[in-house]
Amino acid sequence: MSDSEEQAAVERCLRGESRAFETIVDSYQRVLFNVALRMVNDRDDAQDVVQSAFVKAYEKLHTYDRRRKLFSWIYRITVNECLDHMARRRRQAPMDEDEPGPGPDHALEEREVETLIGAALLDLSADYRGVIILRHFVHLSHREMSRVLEIPEKTVKSRLHTARKLLGELLARRGVSRA
């Protein structure tokens, strides 16, 4: 969806045409679901979070600053929903103990890689997790990430670097030395 189509959809929603929101949902549901999935590490929870984020975006659309990218705005709402969701879960249930890693000489299957990365990501702070998700799962460039996160490109690079370093340490702690 081009910027102008996006703005037209926003305009129609604000005029009361709720069906125009379909265009926005169609454009972003996949990417936001993947963001939420990597943030909360559970498909059902990710679905709840994304639904809630979209509904919140619809309700607060009048507060959206049109000079910003719509994705930046919805992305932030989604990340905040993820964080709220995780805080609620932490309050409600004790976290599971870390699963032991597969051992250094074990060839990792795709599913295992996903599980390991998913668990390690949860141990990163939201800022670090966010840059990993945007770079590696949403495949944004540094410049695009800078626009979405509204931070300088230099900060994006530095945050990514630290996030990967921490992730590497977390994976090493789980016994992963090579993929």
Add this chain to the structure above:
Amino acid sequence: MRDDEFDRLVNDELDGVATPEQKAELARRLAEGESARARYQEIQTVFGMLDRIESVDPPPSLRGSVLRAVESRARARSERGGWRDLLASGFGKRPGLGLGYAFAVGAVVGALILAVGSGLFDRAGFRGPEMQGALLPPTGSRVDTVHLAAKGAQATGEMWTEANGGVSVRLEVRSDVPFEAHVKFNPEIYVPVSLRRVEPSGGRFDLRRGELQVSDQGSARFELRLRAVSTSRPPLGVWLGTSGGNAEGQLMPLPPNWNKSR
């Protein structure tokens, strides 16, 4: 070059943003020593693992559930807007009369309250019809109870009214054997506000979309508060199961005779 600077160089290279000068510097460092090559490989491993994770399709139901929720918000908004327009037509468009209208309406309402309270209408022979309709029970009322028994376990579910049309469900289970208990609700209509484990135990519980699941043994007590995002009030389901059998029932948000004459 410090280790951290070397790491940044490797990150830029693997990210595809290294300049020719950085590439040359990196090549020089890698040629120089084994430790640099080992560090390069470690960072490459992280990149490799991250890149092996593929994007997944969202569940097919996501789109529909988002659009239904948005549609219901839009309807609610337009209904609220209708009332607002109606009031605006009386007050907003004649700002000079706004205070006068407000005072007049307040005076009439006040007089009516006084008249009803003092029994004036009854004495004057005015007797309206008995009150009817689907008025909600007052906040904090218990509106339904269900008792379930499966082999070795008993559960009681209670439905209470909350402010703003919400409800809370209190679930209590006593069991000598491992059990599972579920409270099921329509997620399009009821949105969880809070979940409280009243009686701590070692069991597990999970609040998923449209369902609270409890697995435990012994006793468990939970209070789940739900906000209603629609005017409809479908019943909630309660299910109790053990290895010996299961039982299920419903909790009605309104008592069965609520909309009859009161």
